[in-house]
Amino acid sequence: MKEHVEKLYATSRKPSRRIIGLMSGTSLDGLDVALCRAEGSGPETHLKVEHFKTVPYEEDFRSAVREIFAKRQIDFQQLVLLNPFIGLEHGRMILECLAEWRIDASEVDLIASHGQTVFHAPQKQHGIAGFPNATLQIGDGDHIAVKTGIITLSDFRQKHIAAGGEGAPLAVYGDYFLFSQKEENRILLNMGGIANFTFLPGNLDASLVFTTDTGPGNTLIDAFTRLHFGKAFDENGSIAASGTIDEALLKALKESSFFEQPFPKTTGPEVFSVDYVKNALQLSGRNVIEPNDLIATLTRFSAETISEAIRNAMPSGEVFEVYASGGGAHNPVLMGAIGRLLSQNIRLIDELGVAGDAKEAVLFAVLANEAVSGEAVYFGEKQGVPGVSMGKVSFPG
Numbered sequence: 370m371k372e373h374v375e376k377l378y379a380t381s382r383k384p385s386r387r388i389i390g391l392m393s394g395t396s397l398d399g400l401d402v403a404l405c406r407a408e409g410s411g412p413e414t415h416l417k418v419e420h421f422k423t424v425p426y427e428e429d430f431r432s433a434v435r436e437i438f439a440k441r442q443i444d445f446q447q448l449v450l451l452n453p454f455i456g457l458e459h460g461r462m463i464l465e466c467l468a469e470w471r472i473d474a475s476e477v478d479l480i481a482s483h484g485q486t487v488f489h490a491p492q493k494q495h496g497i498a499g500f501p502n503a504t505l506q507i508g509d510g511d512h513i514a515v516k517t518g519i520i521t522l523s524d525f526r527q528k529h530i531a532a533g534g535e536g537a538p539l540a541v542y543g544d545y546f547l548f549s550q551k552e553e554n555r556i557l558l559n560m561g562g563i564a565n566f567t568f569l570p571g572n573l574d575a576s577l578v579f580t581t582d583t584g585p586g587n588t589l590i591d592a593f594t595r596l597h598f599g600k601a602f603d604e605n606g607s608i609a610a611s612g613t614i615d616e617a618l619l620k621a622l623k624e625s626s627f628f629e630q631p632f633p634k635t636t637g638p639e640v641f642s643v644d645y646v647k648n649a650l651q652l653s654g655r656n657v658i659e660p661n662d663l664i665a666t667l668t669r670f671s672a673e674t675i676s677e678a679i680r681n682a683m684p685s686g687e688v689f690e691v692y693a694s695g696g697g698a699h700n701p702v703l704m705g706a707i708g709r710l711l712s713q714n715i716r717l718i719d720e721l722g723v724a725g726d727a728k729e730a731v732l733f734a735v736l737a738n739e740a741v742s743g744e745a746v747y748f749g750e751k752q753g754v755p756g757v758s759m760g761k762v763s764f765p766g
């Protein structure tokens with residue numbers, strides 16, 4: 370039915386668009402829903418977050434996803450069932466947010482849905498000859514579109530891979546368009562389950578823009594806080610603050626080949642898992658460790674690998690500001706350690722006008738805005754930032 374194509378075309382030509390960006394990250398804490406008003410495109414994008422909410426997941430939802438999440442062996446049926454189920458759940462959550470915000474679905478031009486990553490397998494990690502970089506996000510876009518009546522773009526990472534990337538980090542595009550600042554070198558550090566950063570040069574040269582994952586953010590802290598303390602996360606780093614760092618364990622934790630790989634690189638909880646820590650405990654001969662010392666050491670592990678990645682990526686002597694976002698920015702032990710290791714104050718992205726918890730959802734709104742109304746932006750020949758349009762279109766009818 371061409372009416373849908375015509376509507377999309379009309380949307381692409383509007384002076385501004387209302388786009389709902391969705392992110393459901395590796396922490397499985399909930400669905401981030403950012404209702405944005407976007408104007409312009411590329412480096413001329415102006416975006417206002419009109420509403421933002423994290424809709425928390427019910428425990429049943431989390432455990433259903435955890436059954437297949439980041440695992441090599443799963444019940445295949447569970448994966449297949451979850452694909453439409455997550456799409457429908459996300460659609461329902463969007464409708465609830467819209468009702469709460471008193472906005473009719475007809476007032477929204479697009480939904481930009483990341484989906485739920487269930488397995489991330491860059492070539493450097495799976496190492497299987499002849500197979501490319503691979504990643505899988507589920508929560509089908511057609512189900513979101515039909516449930517909400519809103520044209521939906523989804524599955525953004527496949528094009529990035531098709532164009533030579535690892536499917537992540539995608540934040541770099543939104544970071545460059547929204548947060549570049551003349552005469553200030555910026556590092557935009559996001560600490561979700563996994564941590565990543567974008568370097569934005571103060572001379573605004575797109576070919577110098579750089580992005581990479583650094584390793585764990587909160588994923589290991591969360592996993593062991595759940596295991597030993599029965600809580601979802603180490604609120605305000607209070608458990609870490611009460612523990613002592615175990616240097617031998619810390620050394621063993623840092624021995625992954627991931628840290629030896631050149632930039633840019635990506636990873637996930639497939640590598641940084643409970644088994645990864647158990648192996649490091651064994652390697653370091655620490656079969657018995659106080660749980661709070663373990664959390665303190667895991668927090669330090671994230672802080673050191675994040676700061677070392679930033680240091681190694683930046684030419685020595687280069688002055689830069691670091692702006693943090695993601696749930697880890699709420700952890701003062703993590704933030705404090707990174708600040709001390711980099712010998713500078715770590716600022717919050719909120720200073721730049723976007724709430725840190727909303728940043729990744731906003732990013733997908735930016736990517737959808739680019740797909741429907743952007744021009745090609747050239748980021749140079751380096752790997753990791755192909756200048757391609759991302760997102761697959763689902764029509765509501």
Ligand SMILES: Nc1ncnc2c1ncn2[C@@H]1O[C@H](COP(=O)(O)OP(=O)(O)OP(=O)(O)O)[C@@H](O)[C@H]1O
Pocket residue numbers: 392393394395396397398559560561562563564586587590591601602603604605606694695696697699700729
């Ligand atoms: N007050 C707090 N104190 C300590 N940690 C916190 C706090 N609030 C949130 N977090 C951490 O942030 C995590 C959620 O972060 P976020 O929502 O940015 O991750 P995500 O988007 O799921 O992950 P990713 O970006 O890797 O996909 C929680 O699981 C928790 O570890």
Ligand SMILES: CC(=O)N[C@H]1[C@@H]2OC[C@@H](O2)[C@@H](O)[C@@H]1O[C@H](C)C(=O)O
Pocket residue numbers: 394395486489504536537538539540541561562563564565582635636637729
């Ligand atoms: C495969 C995948 O889902 N990766 C996520 C994850 O969470 C953080 C980090 O690892 C990042 O690379 C990415 O998400 C953000 C939104 C990104 O692509 O920029």
